[in-house]
Amino acid sequence: MHRRQALACSAAALALAAALACDPSEAATTSATLTVTARVGGNCRFNPPSTTSFTLAFNTYTPSAGNLNVSTNLQVRCTSGVPFQIALGGGGSGNVANRRMSATGAPAETLAYQLYTDAAYTTIWGDGSSGTAVRSSVGTPGPQTFTIYGRIPDSGTNLAAAPRTDYRDVVTITVTY
Numbered sequence: 336m337h338r339r340q341a342l343a344c345s346a347a348a349l350a351l352a353a354a355l356a357c358d359p360s361e362a363a364t365t366s367a368t369l370t371v372t373a374r375v376g377g378n379c380r381f382n383p384p385s386t387t388s389f390t391l392a393f394n395t396y397t398p399s400a401g402n403l404n405v406s407t408n409l410q411v412r413c414t415s416g417v418p419f420q421i422a423l424g425g426g427g428s429g430n431v432a433n434r435r436m437s438a439t440g441a442p443a444e445t446l447a448y449q450l451y452t453d454a455a456y457t458t459i460w461g462d463g464s465s466g467t468a469v470r471s472s473v474g475t476p477g478p479q480t481f482t483i484y485g486r487i488p489d490s491g492t493n494l495a496a497a498p499r500t501d502y503r504d505v506v507t508i509t510v511t512y
Contacts, residue, residue, distance in 0.1 A: 382410035413474030419512035431461030436502035
């Protein structure tokens with residue numbers, strides 16, 4: 336008899352469960368919220384992202400022919416709204432106010448040059464020391480272009496530079512954000 340009672344109870348329980356499942360008036364719900372968060376970090380990079388060097392080529396300086404002026408562009412892309420500044424190091428001389436290229440071969444000569452923030456060649460682009468300036472901006476949705484103006488002055492020092500010798504310097508570009 337116990338077995339019949341157990342089967343009857345099981346059948347009754349299944350019928351009750353089915354009735355409850357099919358009766359929407361008997362269903363209950365509860366709800367909660369899920370908060371989804373993220374933070375956009377500030378980021379700056381050169382554009383295109385694979386760029387690791389830029390070139391400012393003076394080509395041939397002819398002593399006594401006047402200053403030799405050239406320019407080049409660099410592009411920086413920073414997260415929108417992020418303030419940043421671009422500094423240029425002193426190169427091999429280590430002095431932003433007195434930059435010098437070194438001869439790539441003998442004799443061991445130097446050639447004075449300078450980098451500027453403006454086409455008038457009045458503001459030296461450096462690291463903010465020794466009266467030099469940095470370039471400052473705020474990130475925008477796209478890359479920003481900055482022009483570096485270079486000058487080899489037709490100075491007494493440069494007039495004595497060795498002819499037919501190549502000169503070179505490497506300046507570090509630092510973007511701080």
